[in-house]
Amino acid sequence: MKTDTGTVKVPIGEEKDFQSAEIWARVTGKAVYGSDFSLPGMLYGKILRSPYPHALVKNIDISGAESLPGVRAVLTGAGLQCKKYGIAVDDELPLALEKVRYIGDEVAAVAAVDPETAERALEAISVGYENLPAVYDPDKALEEGAPQLHEDFPGNTAWQRDLRRGNPDAAFKEADLVVENKFTIPAVHPAYLEPISCVAVYDPYNGLILHTALQSPDSVRAIVARVLEMPLSRVRVIGPAMGGGFGGRVYGNLKLYIISSLLAVKTGRPVKLELTREEEFTVGRPMVSASIKMRMALRRDGKILAREADIITDNGAYSAQAPWVSKTLSERNDSVYRLPAVRTRLRLVYTNKVPTAQYRAYGNQAANFATESLMDMAAGELGIDPLELRLRNCTREGDTTVHGLQIESCALSSCLQEAAKEIGWGSKKEGRGYGLSAAIHANGSLVFDKNFRGSSALARLELDGRVTIFTGEQDYGQGTHAAFALIAARALDLDPQLITVQSGDTLSSPYSTGALAMRQTTIGGRAVQLAARDLREKITRLAAELSGQQVALEKDILAGTSGVPRDFAAVAYYYHTLTSGLNLTGEGKFVPGPADYDESGYGNISLTYSFAAHAAEVEIDRATGALTVHRLVAAHDSGRIVNYRSACGQVYGGVTQGIGMSCYEGYLFDGGRVANPSFADYRIPTSLDVPEIVPLFIETEDPAGPYGSKGIGEIVMVPVLGAIANAVADAAGARVTDLPLTAEKIYEALAGWECAD
Amino acid sequence: MKKQVIIFQLNGEPAEIHIDPAKSLLKVIREEFGLYGTKAGCGKGECGACTVLLEGQAVNSCLIPAGKINGCSVETIENLSRGEDIHPLQKAFAEKGAVQCGFCTPGMIMSAYAFLKSNPRPQPPEVRTAISGNLCRCTGYKQIEAAILAAAPEMDKENKG
Amino acid sequence: MSYLVATSLEEALTYLRDSGGRARVVAGATDLYLKDLPHSLVDLSALPGASVIEEADGLITLGACLTHASAASSILILSRATALAEGCMAIGSPQIRNIATLGGNVVNAAPAADAAVALVALGASAVLVDTGGRSREEAVEDLYVIFNRSAVDSTSEILLKLTIKSCGTGEGSAFTRFAPRRALSLPLVNAAARVRIENGCFREVRLVVAPVKPAPTRLLQTEAMLEGMAPCEETWRLVERAASEEVEVRSSLLRCSARYRNHLVGVLAARVLQAASERAREEEGVDGR
Incomplete structure (x- = not known):
């Protein structure tokens, strides 16, 4: 067994703190976000939505709307010839054709000269509905005779998985202890602060341009081209500044992009569509809710023998990425500990509710809440310290995990020990509760698109000697551009201030799946590193050619004997002259090998894996159940840290989102209606709700990532849920298994109330 | 729709518009004056992205009817910088990692600006209360708090100088 | 819509009268866009004395357009009507507190409005004047008709000011709330109390909780029980039980179950009484020295 190689590094000092150039526009209020964007002659679109959770559309009369002055287009499903589309499965149409499946389903769309006229046009459309029985509870949706949502998906099952590794039956039979519980996690919204908007521009000669900020513009571009049956090169996506993403803007709101495009094609004018905050919650795409029945078999000495899970995820009316989220939820967390055997059954179920998609960490956090809760239950039963139980089982460097993940760098045990040490595990304060949790998260996927496993980048030498990096990876404040500038700076021996990173326009950027799956720093960063190295070689070669002697490059100075150009600008200009106008450009093509991945999903799905352990210190007011999270220590193995500030x-932001999901957030439904579609009632943490957060970086040297680095953006929120749930259980002496951990639920557990009335 | 003449001070300059007085100050700033630095996050006073100063106090511009601003002074994020000369708060936000997506930033800075004007030497809990009406989904508020605390002496110096 | 920022009471009343019910009074206007917009609005915030805070002969007078922020930071209110300062500080966010007014908090008639709950506990009166020139003074708790509907008709009557008997020797007040989040949040339950302690025993207790009924609700039985009792652990236990038993509350999908809310009513009633009585004893001690 290898031991961890990590070393603790508390980020103090300024040595690796860097801010990319976008900051200027953002602090001065000059950054143009999608919601700020407009064009001359632009029309305003609005969407008519179903008021019913499940109904047949019998007729739509648009004559009143069409005859209103200022209305330029009215669209209905019947007027379109679109095929069904989707992300993981094809189950959506741009506008409802025969039936609507949730409150908010798109029925008709208008474009008018101003928003008020568009609103009046919606009021002038009359739709005849025939109500159908609806189903909201996924358990009920699976029953015989339940209302059926989609003909193509009988039994309301959108996706399912039955998975077995090893021999769980034997393991449960030989176990000294079996712990089990049922955990529920509500649908949660990424709650980026800027509602999604899109301005579509079309002309028959130049094709379609979408001005909208996306984490994965290339993926959206491909779907829009497919739905509108346009050649791919005729669709371009240009990203304005993005007001937050967190997974919610990987595909964003496809309906909005498609409908604005259709309206732009029909009117020949730019059309802007934007969601209201309420629409963000009612028709935007939250992450699937989950109900997880899980049990774990252990030996007396704490060794985990197996774990079983029966999981139901609630898809809502349409699928988007819910099948993929469900897949990650069903397996990723199993690689935190050395599990010899696993059995998992997951069903993703259609219901007449808001369609779902993804959120930061892709369901991994939901599984973390269940597994880590069971770990503490087991520790209690076995009389083993929860830290010790984790250390005895945690995954280590060199392991191949139960699902075939190959762990090349791993400081998980150090993360656990350092997090515990920092929280005061050995000297717990009276009246406080303490909890630990551990996590793994992949750095990109080698199997998501088997033909696109890596990333590419261009490094272009400008005539003034500066360098521009072109990448398909997206920055919306999380620090990708800064990281890329630092990586390129190191490869080129150039001041990072002289490097500009360019992304967000599909015409000029290399293709990428974009900002998702924690792939940017590791995979995108490798491409940038290679592009910068390529450019460096070309610069020295040309400098040598120019001066007719050997040239070395050191600290951005080209060195040789006399007559050597001193700086990059001279080389840039030389190449420019030589080619009558080209810029010297380095190419970076990072193409990882294919994964050995079988039908059951066994194999090394990612280039590398990040690890984390969090420790929480909480206090509970026993009279009310009110929870105060005092401190959260976040120990992370994300390899070498590229930029401490980012x-x-x-860590601060992701932990805070984890606290939101643990303590405050979650969709509430009244039948099929979202009951809390506002920031007043869907409560994300305010500045007064965030505890002290202590980031600790346990730096390993990863062999795959650029300069030993690994990703951090998603794993930051994964362990929060388990750490807080365990700290609450420690403080209360009773466990809450239904998120969020509200004061009411904690009090119910304390008081031994059966359930809420 | 009946319109009225509204006369007020916008970023230190006299402003006059002929407008439906029910229109929100947020829409007035953005649509009538093209000052898009003030952001629309919820339209209901629940996120703080639209925070501006009205008579020197932080308010949600999405909740203020235009009729109410007659005779008042209004200050937006655009008033804090002149060319390359940016306000100490903006500088601190840039340097301390207080900005990620940046959508909450203008409102956050305006809340901090109003607060520091009357509290030149704040304690951390006071800073947290001062920005408790400004939601930020990216940062967890930590680096924002640090930036405001760092800007306080600079801003105090500037005001005294 | 037309919008008048009235500069005199006469102007405001005349405007309302001439509008024949189509004009409505507004102050901070924070809830304006939540309802249908009226034909016209009369903004009272610039009226002379609209934001006054003054004390004379043991009576505090507050202009109805006083903002929550001003009330929360007033030394007079902090020391002589502490519950109100605490209630005002609890609302929404700094931005909301800078614009929302006490009068609006009362006339908007939300059942758990924090300032209104404190005002009722303090025994505040509202001074009103209508378009017919009639003036009346009512206890704040009498200004509620049904949930979210005030007895003040904003098309014909103006809430001018609020008066509170200032807390003197042996008196104290407090406000508390229980909310799911520390800012930008409506309370599950809020409570306020005003007490007088004489010879170590409760006299003249006003104990208010919400949301129970359309108006902030006095717990008359609990108040009566407390008369003559000493502020001590045993008393808090009795208050907790008595307060919970005295009210019937509703379940709400967005807030909490009735059972939990009922429990919270008891806990908060006891806590707010304890806080108020500690202040009363401080006052007693300071003045008796």
Whole structure:
């Protein structure tokens, strides 16, 4: 067994703190976000939505709307010839054709000269509905005779998985202890602060341009081209500044992009569509809710023998990425500990509710809440310290995990020990509760698109000697551009201030799946590193050619004997002259090998893996159940840290989102209606709700990532849920298994109330 | 829709508009004056992205009817910088990692600006209360708090100088 | 819509009268866009004395357009009507507190409005004047008709000011709330109390909780029980039980179950009484020295 190689590094000092150039526009209020964007002659679109959770559309009369002055287009499903589309499965149409499946389903769309006229046009459309029985509870949706949402998906099952590794039956039979419980996690919204908007521009000669900020513009571009049956090169996506993403803007709101495009094609004018905050919650795409029945078999000495899970995820009316989220939820967390055997059954179920998609960490956090809760239950039963139980089982460097993940760098045990030490595990305060949790998260996927496993980048030498990096990876404040500038700076021996990173326009950027799956620093960063190295070689070669002698490059100075150009600008200009106008450009093509990945999903799905352990200290007011999280220590193995300022920002922000999901957030439904579609009632943490957060970086040297680095953006929120749930259980002496951990639920557990009335 | 003439001070200059007085100050700032630095996050006073100063106090511009600003002074994020000369708060936000996506930033800075004007030497809990009406989804508020605390002496110096 | 920022009471009343019910009074206007917009609005915030805070002969007078922020930071209110300062500080966010007014908090008639709950506990009166020139003074708790509907008709009557008997020797007040989040949040339950302690025993207790009924609700039985009792652990236990038993509350999908809310009513009633009585004893001690 290898031991961890990590070393603790508390990020103090300024040595690796760097801010990319976008900051200027953002602090001065000059950054143009999608919601700020407009064009001359632009029309305003609005969407008519179903008021019913499940109904047949019998007729739509648009004549009143069409005859209103100022209305330029009215669209209905019947007027379109679109095929069904989707992300993981094809189950959506741009506008409802025969039936609507949730409150908010798109029925008709208008474009008018101003928003008020568009609103009046919606009021002038009359739709005849025939109500159908609806189903909201996924358990009920699976029953015989339940209302059926989609003909193509009988039994309301959108996706399912039955998975077995090893021999769980034997393991449960030989176990000294079996712990089990049922955990529920509500749908949660990424709650980026800027509602999604899109301005679509079309002309028959130049094709379609979408001005909208996306984490994965290339993926959206491909779907829009497919739905509108346009050649791919005729669709371009240009990203304005993005007001937050967190997974919610990987595909964003596809309906909005498609409908604005259709309206732009029909009117020949730019059309802007934007969601209201309420629409963000009612028709935007939260992450699937989950109900997890889980049990774990252990030996007396604490060794985990197996774990079983029966999981139901609630898809809502349409799928988007819910199948993929469900897949990650069903397996990723199993690689935190050395599990010899696993059995998992997951069903993703259609219901007449808001369609779902993804959120930062892709369901891994939901599984973390269940597994880590069971770990503490087991520790209690076995009389083993929860830290010790984790250390006895945690994954280590060199392991191949139960699902075939190959762990090349791993400081998980150090993360656990350092997090515990920092929280005061050995000297716990009276009246406080303490909890630990551990996590793994992949750095990109080698199997998501088997033909696109890596990333590419261009490094272009400008005539003034500066360098521009072109990448398909996206920055919306999380620090990708800063990281890329630092990586390129190191490869080129150039001041990072002289490097500009360019992304967000599909015409000029290399293709990428974009900002998702924690792939940017590791995979995108490798491409940038290679592009910068390529450029460096070309610069020295040309400098040698120019001066007719050997040239070395050191600290951005080209060195040789006399007559050597001293700086990059001279080389840039030489190449420019030589080619009558080209810029010297380095190419970076990072193409990882294919994964050995079988039908059951066994194999090394990612280039590398990040690890984390969090420790929480909480206090409970026993009279009311009110929870105060005092401190959260976040120990992370994200390899070598590229930029401490951004890495800390990811930790603070991700932990805060984890606290939101643990303590405050979650969709509430009244039948099929979202009952809390506002920031007043969907409560994300305010500045007064965030505890002291202590980031600790246990730096390993990863062999795959650029300069030993690994990703951090998603894993930051994964362990929060388990750490807080365990700290609450420690403080209360009773466990809450239904998120969020509200004061009411904690009090119910304390008081031994059966359930809420 | 009946319109009225509204006369007020916008970023230190006299402003006059002929407008439906029910229109929100947020829309007035953005649509009538093209000052898009003030952001629209919820339209209901629940996120703080639209925070501006009205008579020197932080308010949610999405909740203020235009009729109410007659005779008042209004200050937006655009008033804090002149060319390359940026306000100590903006500088601190840039340097301390207080900005990620940046959508909450203008409102956050305006809340901090109003607060520091009357509290030149704040304690951390006071800073947290001062920005408790400004939601930020990216940062967890930590680096924002640090930036405001760092800007306080600079801003105090500037005000005294 | 037309919007008048009235500069005199006469102007405001005349405007309302001439509008024949189509004009409505507004102050901070924070809830304006939550309802249908009226034909016209009369903004009272610039009226002379609209934001006054003054004390004379043991009576505090507050202009109805006083903002929550001003009330929360007033030394007079902090020391002589502490519950109100605490209630005002609890609302929404700094931005909301800078614009929302005490009068609006009362006339908007939300059942758990923090300032209104404190005002009722303090025994505040509202001074009103209508378009017919009639003036009346009512206890704040009498200004509620049904949930979210005030007895003040904003098309014909103006809430001018609020008066509170200032807390003197042996008196104290407090406000508390229980909310799911520390800012930008409505309370699950809020409570306020005003007490007088004489010879170590409760006299003249006013104990208010919400949301129970359309108006902030006095717990008359608990108040009566407390008369003559000493502020001590045993008393808090009795208050907790008595307060919970005295009210019937509703379940709400967005807030909490009735059972939990009922429990919270008891806990908060006891806590707010304890806080108020500690202040009363401080006052007693300071003045008796």
